[in-house]
Amino acid sequence: MDLTERTISRRDVYNGRILRLHVDQVSLPNGAVASREVADHPGGVGILALDDQRRVALVRQYRYAFSRVVTEIPAGKLEIGDGDPLAAAKRELREEMGATARSWQSLGELIPSPGCYGETLYLYLARELSFEAPAPDEDEFLEREWVPLEELLQRCVSGALCDAKTVAAVLKAVYLGI
């Protein structure tokens, strides 16, 4: 069966600093018409950075959409000129943790929420770290911590930590035998 939904018309609702929202009329496989709400996002990266004591870099940030602090691996949006997402991963790890890695390995792509949110995340494993001073963005306030991989794994499995990219990156990396 051809499941394709074809665009009939598009209404641009909002074009912001990060999000762009549009509402489209589409034709369904049976010819019926439906509307689709899409929040587009430039995409991003998440970095599982492992130090030589098998501790993982985490950041604690206030996430306004949830009115609370969320613990996550370092991450950030793709920016114009990044080209390869790996360039963004290197920048974010340096800015958020002050870390540079000699070893980079892809942990694959992640679609956080396929229904209405057009974001693709690129996950990386970063190892062989060296350090300088962090340089977070001006409007970015965060706390850094380094947590033993085994402890972090338990937090991901138990649901104590529920950020999707962190759960996916940690469990994938453990499964791959890092």
Add this chain to the structure above:
Amino acid sequence: MDLTERTISRRDVYNGRILRLHVDQVSLPNGAVASREVADHPGGVGILALDDQRRVALVRQYRYAFSRVVTEIPAGKLEIGDGDPLAAAKRELREEMGATARSWQSLGELIPSPGCYGETLYLYLARELSFEAPAPDEDEFLEREWVPLEELLQRCVSGALCDAKTVAAVLKAVYLGI
């Protein structure tokens, strides 16, 4: 450090069938002002349904935001009146797969994308299945498949399957020793 960002003002941009977009001015921990774009979502459920041959239920759906078919575990939005997310999980599994489960177990919450997307997902493991005819929503076209858990695990780890809720649910369940 108190990382809280406090709302100064809120501008409602869009109030749709699924998404609500607002752009807020907030005061940062250092007193500076920043803007925050938030796409709010009612939240949803994802169900890892395992049959007695250790096969997992998957649906293939056209995801308009990505212009392609995406393979995922059965899932759906919370609706008014669902109360407990488990009620939504039972409904979605019945509608999408025609399956009813006698055993339900929480696999925790997932925040797909904490930055700008206010969605929380509730993950469940469903077992001891029985079947009737599926009854998908009118504007929902999907293909169903049952894939051996071990094969699905490989697809999640390799990145061949990249839907976050599916990756998280499968890897958590495997780690928990189901």
